[in-house]
Amino acid sequence: SQTIHQWPATLVQPVGSPLSLECTVEGTSNPNLYWYRQAAGRGLQLLFYSVGIGQISSEVPQNLSASRPQDRQFILSSKKLLLSDSGFYLCAWMGGGGREYTEAFFGQGTRLTVV
Amino acid sequence: GQQLNQSPQSMFIQEGEDVSMNCTSSSIFNTWLWYKQDPGEGPVLLIALYKAGELTSNGRLTAQFGITRKDSFLNISASIPSDVGIYFCAGKGAQKLVFGQGTRLTINP
Numbered sequence: 001s002q003t004i005h006q007w008p009a010t011l012v013q014p015v016g017s018p019l020s021l022e023c024t025v026e027g028t029s030n031p032n033l034y035w036y037r038q039a040a041g042r043g044l045q046l047l048f049y050s051v052g053i054g055q056i057s058s059e060v061p062q063n064l065s066a067s068r069p070q071d072r073q074f075i076l077s078s079k080k081l082l083l084s085d086s087g088f089y090l091c092a093w094m095g096g097g098g099r100e101y102t103e104a105f106f107g108q109g110t111r112l113t114v115v
Numbered sequence: 116g117q118q119l120n121q122s123p124q125s126m127f128i129q130e131g132e133d134v135s136m137n138c139t140s141s142s143i144f145n146t147w148l149w150y151k152q153d154p155g156e157g158p159v160l161l162i163a164l165y166k167a168g169e170l171t172s173n174g175r176l177t178a179q180f181g182i183t184r185k186d187s188f189l190n191i192s193a194s195i196p197s198d199v200g201i202y203f204c205a206g207k208g209a210q211k212l213v214f215g216q217g218t219r220l221t222i223n224p
Contacts, residue, residue: 006157032210034212036214041219042216042217043121043203043214043215043216043217044158044203044214046211046212046213046214049210049211049212051210057210057211059211088155090157090158092157092212094207094212102146103146103148103160103163104148104160104205104207104212105160106150106157106158106159107157108156108157109155109156109157111155
């Protein structure tokens with residue numbers, strides 16, 4: 001069965017420090033991978049998605065970047081965090097390769113607090 | 116970024132009541148998904164809809180994929196305390212998966 005791992009679960013970082021959040025998927029190949037951010041009590045904002053290794057699509061201009069160095073690994077990064085980067089970050093995977101019937105499954109999330 | 120219009124934003128109901136929420140979009144989607152999120156957790160899939168007009172049930176939950184492919188609704192019958200949480204609709208296009216703003220459900224016992 002497929003599983004998705006996201007870590008760390010919580011993170012407190014000072015303003016100006018770098019960030020690296022990692023997400024890995026097991027039990028599937030060539031998944032579509034997604035990073036979302038959720039502000040407190042709000043909806044999920046799509047930040048980045050990837051349909052293959054090295055392929056990154058950015059949805060909103062921001063202080064963050066994403067990379068996909070391996071088929072089932074998706075990394076969210078920042079060189080210098082801002083206070084506004086605080087939030088709940090969620091990684092999700094969905095069957096790729098143009099499959100018609102597929103759903104998205106989420107990791108447990110990382111709560112990032114920038115202080 | 117693109118988002119779906121989900122309503123209502125919040126609901127306060129009595130235990131045992133039925134619940135209805137919906138999502139609309141200006142874009143056509145080929146898949147509609149409904150999720151529930153508990154505090155501090157990732158969303159969990161409730162129902163997936165793949166065909167326009169499709170009506171699907173999962174226990175006390177029923178969801179429909181609108182004929183125009185631009186809307187969907189979710190009904191919960193006979194609500195119970197564990198139904199409390201935030202419900203999200205999501206529309207899937209070619210590659211992207213975009214979400215509504217969520218409906219926060221609160222149940223009074």
